[in-house]
Amino acid sequence: MTGQEAARYTRVAIWLHWIIAALVVANLFLGFFHEDFGKAATPWMMFYHKSFGLTVLGLTLARLAWRLGHRPPAFDPALKPWEARLAGVIHALFYVALIAIPLSGWLLSSSSARGTNFFGLFDIAPLPISRSDDVHDLFEELHELLGLAMVGLLALHVAGALKHHLQGHRHLIGRMAPFLYRS
């Protein structure tokens, strides 16, 4: 194994990656499927949806701040140049989505009379925007589109990681694994 193959993300980056990933997957599920659980379940599902989403916003800002001082390892040399470029674009789009989705959700909530509470700890102030139906519909549409874009990015990201793993480049997932493949 070369030095580059053994390169890993820092422990902080790895934990932030997996906590954010778990919260995003949970939120996609809560967002798209809450109606299937009936009217009685909606309030608590949306309560967690909003709290998880705002946590993602905070953790993504922390991740970006950490990234400024701790550059990620260079892409694995096993990646072809176009694969490394595509992975870089997907990572950048992830960061855009990880900020834009919670923000659009916060704007969506702010355009309705329903309040937002963070895990029962404190209320989140609404953003200063109009509460008209048009504004509400606009952010609802935007939030849904961004959610669908996140599903697309996730599918490409996981397909890329699995492709390389199955081609025998097992160290690639190990770069982001908290426990496996310690070098």
Ligand code: HEM
């Ligand atoms: C919604 C869920 C996910 C999000 C938002 C996400 C986001 C990201 C981002 C932004 C990076 C780049 C880190 C950086 O350079 O700062 C990254 C790297 C990585 N992710 Fe994910 N990820 C998710 C789920 C997953 C899953 C399910 C896997 C498992 C296959 C995975 C495996 C990896 C690996 C192996 C890397 C390191 C790539 C490299 O070698 O540089 N991710 N992820």
Ligand code: HEM
């Ligand atoms: C990682 C962050 C988030 C993700 C991935 C996400 C994803 C989604 C998805 C996929 C939907 C369903 C869209 C549809 O089918 O119409 C949804 C709905 C919604 N989200 Fe989010 N969301 C996030 C954060 C937030 C935040 C931070 C808030 C508010 C503070 C929020 C408020 C809402 C609201 C009010 C709905 C509409 C529920 C309804 O009435 O049907 N979301 N979200």
